[in-house]
Amino acid sequence: MTDSVIYVSFQELATRIFHRNTGKVCNDPIADQLMARISADENLHMIFYRDVAEAAFDVAPNQTMASLQLILRNFRMPGFAVPGFRRKAVIIAVGGVYDIRIHLDEVVKPILKKWRIFEREDFTGEGARLRDDLGALIDELEIECDKFEQSKSRYLERQARRTDHNLARKVLTTEGTLGMSRR
Numbered sequence: 001m002t003d004s005v006i007y008v009s010f011q012e013l014a015t016r017i018f019h020r021n022t023g024k025v026c027n028d029p030i031a032d033q034l035m036a037r038i039s040a041d042e043n044l045h046m047i048f049y050r051d052v053a054e055a056a057f058d059v060a061p062n063q064t065m066a067s068l069q070l071i072l073r074n075f076r077m078p079g080f081a082v083p084g085f086r087r088k089a090v091i092i093a094v095g096g097v098y099d100i101r102i103h104l105d106e107v108v109k110p111i112l113k114k115w116r117i118f119e120r121e122d123f124t125g126e127g128a129r130l131r132d133d134l135g136a137l138i139d140e141l142e143i144e145c146d147k148f149e150q151s152k153s154r155y156l157e158r159q160a161r162r163t164d165h166n167l168a169r170k171v172l173t174t175e176g177t178l179g180m181s182r183r
């Protein structure tokens with residue numbers, strides 16, 4: 001039960017951000033408004049589950065911590081089993097709709113802050129050990145974020161060079177055509 005509540009707390013916030021950013025990249029005011037409306041609903045879902053989970057931390061801190069550590073160590077977005085998910089996830093990440101940096105800074109960290117995970121003093125034994133592991137996980141995610149950002153900027157530079165190259169070729173071809181037409 002706590003596993004599910006913890007999972008959906010993160011998943012609903014991830015969905016909210018995903019829909020909001022999808023609206024922005026649509027370049028269509030109606031689509032943007034539509035996605036903003038859906039994303040506002042997702043936010044309400046998130047608040048509900050996040051508050052239920054917060055109460056669970058008060059009732060059974062160590063058990064809820066075990067769920068939190070399990071969920072964050074194994075987090076997958078819904079749809080990850082869909083064929084071609086990896087390829088689509090790359091397009092989504094490069095487009096800035098959802099990536100590991102957004103996941104860490106806009107989903108994981110704000111929820112952990114709201115639950116005061118690193119401030120609470122009621123984790124004991126295994127619960128305290130799992131909280132320390134979560135701290136290590138955040139550090140690991142920071143490293144992955146840096147790696148992702150480096151490879152994304154390398155990819156975008158390659159794309160920009162390719163675009164420049166194609167543009168130069170187009171200009172040369174156009175100049176050739178213009179030259180021909182002037183004759």
Ligand SMILES: [Fe+2]
Binds near residue numbers: 012015042045
């Ligand atoms: Fe939802």
